[in-house]
Amino acid sequence: MKDVYYPDIALIDTVRDETGDVKTLRMRFKNPDTQKNLSYRSGQFFEVSIFGIGEMPISITSTPSRKAFFELSVKNVGLVSAALHRLPTGSEVGIRGPFGNGFPYEEVFGKNLLFVGGGIGLAPLRSLINNVLDNRDNFGKVIILYGARTPGDLVFKDEFKWWESQPDVTMLLTVDRGDEKWTGNVGVVTTLFPRAGIMSKNAVAFVCGPPVMIPFVIRDLLELGFTDDTIISTLERHMKCGVGKCGHCCIGHKYVCIDGPVFTYHEMKVMTE
Amino acid sequence: MSRYEENLWIITRDNLFALMEVFIKTREVIAPVRGHGGEVIFYPIETIEDVAWDWQYVNAVLPPKRFFLPQTEVMFEYRHDNSYKITPHYDDQVRMIFGIRPCDVNALIFLDRFFGGGSLSKESTDEEPLFPDSHYIKRRANTFIIAFGCHQPGENCFCVCCDAGPFLEEDYDLQLTSMNADYVVEVGSARGLKIIYGNEHFFRKASSDEVKELERIKEGALNTFADTCAYVSKAIRRITEGKVDDSLWEELAERCLDCGGCSYVCPTCCCYNIVDIALSDKSGIRTRTWDSCAFAGFTRIAGGEILRSDKKDRLKRRFFHKLSYRYIEKNKRHGCVGCGRCITTCFADISMPSVIEAVRRQ
Numbered sequence: 001m002k003d004v005y006y007p008d009i010a011l012i013d014t015v016r017d018e019t020g021d022v023k024t025l026r027m028r029f030k031n032p033d034t035q036k037n038l039s040y041r042s043g044q045f046f047e048v049s050i051f052g053i054g055e056m057p058i059s060i061t062s063t064p065s066r067k068a069f070f071e072l073s074v075k076n077v078g079l080v081s082a083a084l085h086r087l088p089t090g091s092e093v094g095i096r097g098p099f100g101n102g103f104p105y106e107e108v109f110g111k112n113l114l115f116v117g118g119g120i121g122l123a124p125l126r127s128l129i130n131n132v133l134d135n136r137d138n139f140g141k142v143i144i145l146y147g148a149r150t151p152g153d154l155v156f157k158d159e160f161k162w163w164e165s166q167p168d169v170t171m172l173l174t175v176d177r178g179d180e181k182w183t184g185n186v187g188v189v190t191t192l193f194p195r196a197g198i199m200s201k202n203a204v205a206f207v208c209g210p211p212v213m214i215p216f217v218i219r220d221l222l223e224l225g226f227t228d229d230t231i232i233s234t235l236e237r238h239m240k241c242g243v244g245k246c247g248h249c250c251i252g253h254k255y256v257c258i259d260g261p262v263f264t265y266h267e268m269k270v271m272t273e
Numbered sequence: 274m275s276r277y278e279e280n281l282w283i284i285t286r287d288n289l290f291a292l293m294e295v296f297i298k299t300r301e302v303i304a305p306v307r308g309h310g311g312e313v314i315f316y317p318i319e320t321i322e323d324v325a326w327d328w329q330y331v332n333a334v335l336p337p338k339r340f341f342l343p344q345t346e347v348m349f350e351y352r353h354d355n356s357y358k359i360t361p362h363y364d365d366q367v368r369m370i371f372g373i374r375p376c377d378v379n380a381l382i383f384l385d386r387f388f389g390g391g392s393l394s395k396e397s398t399d400e401e402p403l404f405p406d407s408h409y410i411k412r413r414a415n416t417f418i419i420a421f422g423c424h425q426p427g428e429n430c431f432c433v434c435c436d437a438g439p440f441l442e443e444d445y446d447l448q449l450t451s452m453n454a455d456y457v458v459e460v461g462s463a464r465g466l467k468i469i470y471g472n473e474h475f476f477r478k479a480s481s482d483e484v485k486e487l488e489r490i491k492e493g494a495l496n497t498f499a500d501t502c503a504y505v506s507k508a509i510r511r512i513t514e515g516k517v518d519d520s521l522w523e524e525l526a527e528r529c530l531d532c533g534g535c536s537y538v539c540p541t542c543c544c545y546n547i548v549d550i551a552l553s554d555k556s557g558i559r560t561r562t563w564d565s566c567a568f569a570g571f572t573r574i575a576g577g578e579i580l581r582s583d584k585k586d587r588l589k590r591r592f593f594h595k596l597s598y599r600y601i602e603k604n605k606r607h608g609c610v611g612c613g614r615c616i617t618t619c620f621a622d623i624s625m626p627s628v629i630e631a632v633r634r635q
Binding site for chain 2: 001002003004005006007009030049051052053054055056075077078081092094236237238240241243244245246247248250252253258272
């Protein structure tokens with residue numbers, strides 16, 4: 001019987017600074033077979049261990065369409081994430097998973113996709129965006145709307161050019177507060193909606209960001225004609241076990257770690273805390 | 274009734290004592306023991322003299338949960354020399370729990386389904402679990418269950434309202450019931466039958482009169498229960514449908530002391546936290562410890578926000594988990610076995626029966 005609590009060892013190959021407090025760690029499993037056999041869905045997460053400090057759930061930000069490695073983007077907010085930020089390349093960490101349901105993928109073949117991200121919330125979306133763009137023919141129009149507090153808080157800036165250059169992709173950025181170099185949009189992410197050319201027909205919206213952002217985005221999406229079932233988001237909980245046992249992530253009768261973290265707005269609406 | 278075999282057996286008290294001495298030599302035997310303060314607790318025994326017998330107690334103050342899910346348990350140890358080496362810790366101790374009451378056995382069956390995906394005392398499980406918990410499953414598989422049927426309830430018992438007693442119908446190894454000076458023995462599993470056949474000289478087959486007498490004892494025991502807490506299904510329906518007004522939880526929250534005692538004494542509560550302990554720069558252990566949804570920190574997320582910071586939401590959560598039909602569907606029973614320990618423990622009178630009664634009155 002596989003021990004679901006037993007972590008595999010992974011190595012940190014490269015560390016990229018996204019912002020002042022977000023790093024992207026590119027990793028691979030130490031055992032080449034484990035890496036080779038790794039399969040995951042965009043939207044799933046790993047439980048990441050820094051032995052002696054603890055374990056935390058982190059969504060996978062790399063795309064399953066690129067197989068030699070996986071990537072995790074980590075904001076420095078707590079004990080384990082701070083420890084992860086201190087690790088040099090070559091360090092070993094423990095990995096359990098992948099866990100969770102992940103975003104619908106095959107289910108949205110042929111559809112127009114709208115991605116709305118805020119801050120570090122772009123991390124799980126980035127996995128799906130790259131997976132979609134690596135398999136461009138399977139999907140319709142792609143719109144990416146992304147906002148952060150300041151230009152310095154935008155993550156994955158290196159990839160924006162590539163995303164924009166892909167066929168039939170609209171990409172718009174915004175910040176809450178600009179700086180002297182910023183010439184783009186200033187305002188919350190919903191201020192991008194009127195000029196993004198959003199069509200709700202045959203479309204699905206993926207929304208990830210800080211809790212304060214979500215209700216406003218959903219309100220505007222519903223006005224644009226999206227429905228409870230075509231708005232998809234993720235819920236944040238501290239999933240300690242990842243396997244539906246420890247109880248920390250329960251909402252209503254759902255375990256965010258196995259029934260989520262991806263839910264439709266319809267599913268979220270009927271949940272009772 | 275679904276006994277493993279239709280035969281009932283009789284064992285005299287002397288023979289039971291002698292048989293238990295044999296077991297004590299070959300495995301760890303956990304039995305009800307009277308502590309220095311007078312309470313009965315489950316504890317490993319060294320001699321049969323230590324046992325508090327079925328006529329001397331109704332139930333132990335704590336369920337024997339800790340022998341399956343210890344309050345703190347080491348999941349693995351790690352060591353870093355040039356690379357990390359992880360050594361899982363499993364508890365392979367062969368155990369017998371002697372004198373466990375039917376409510377606590379039913380709680381174990383609940384935990385079996387939750388941690389193992391099916392009833393672990395049966396040869397095959399109902400379904401393949403998505404993520405089997407090997408630590409729990411190993412302990413459970415290595416533990417033999419000798420239950421004591423209950424002749425009469427304790428003052429806080431309500432197992433009859435929870436389909437969890439006062440006698441077991443399935444999912445035990447052996448069930449003993451006092452009859453005159455002897456015990457009548459029901460066999461509930463293949464390994465139970467193996468114990469009988471392996472120690473046949475201690476047992477004799479029950480006569481047809483004794484079979485009838487056992488049925489009379491069981492009927493009589495049922496009749497000694499007061500008609501308490503008979504509104505479980507009403508609470509289940511109202512809580513499932515979200516028809517309980519928040520004012521009920523607000524009222525309870527004013528009294529709740531946030532102590533988590535309800536979870537710790539509950540035989541079906543099994544939420545846990547995972548904590549690393551560094552023992553040196555290079556080595557340490559990962560542990561899991563009991564946790565409780567009553568604690569504010571239970572839903573703390575990165576950055577420090579607490580999602581159920583309001584006490585009323587935590588109480589609502591606890592009783593939703595115990596009673597909602599959504600969970601009954603998953604766990605095949607509601608999350609209470611009527612042991613009454615929350616009644617005994619809670620300083621604020623927030624127990625399963627008091628909540629069910631409050632829901633009924635609302």
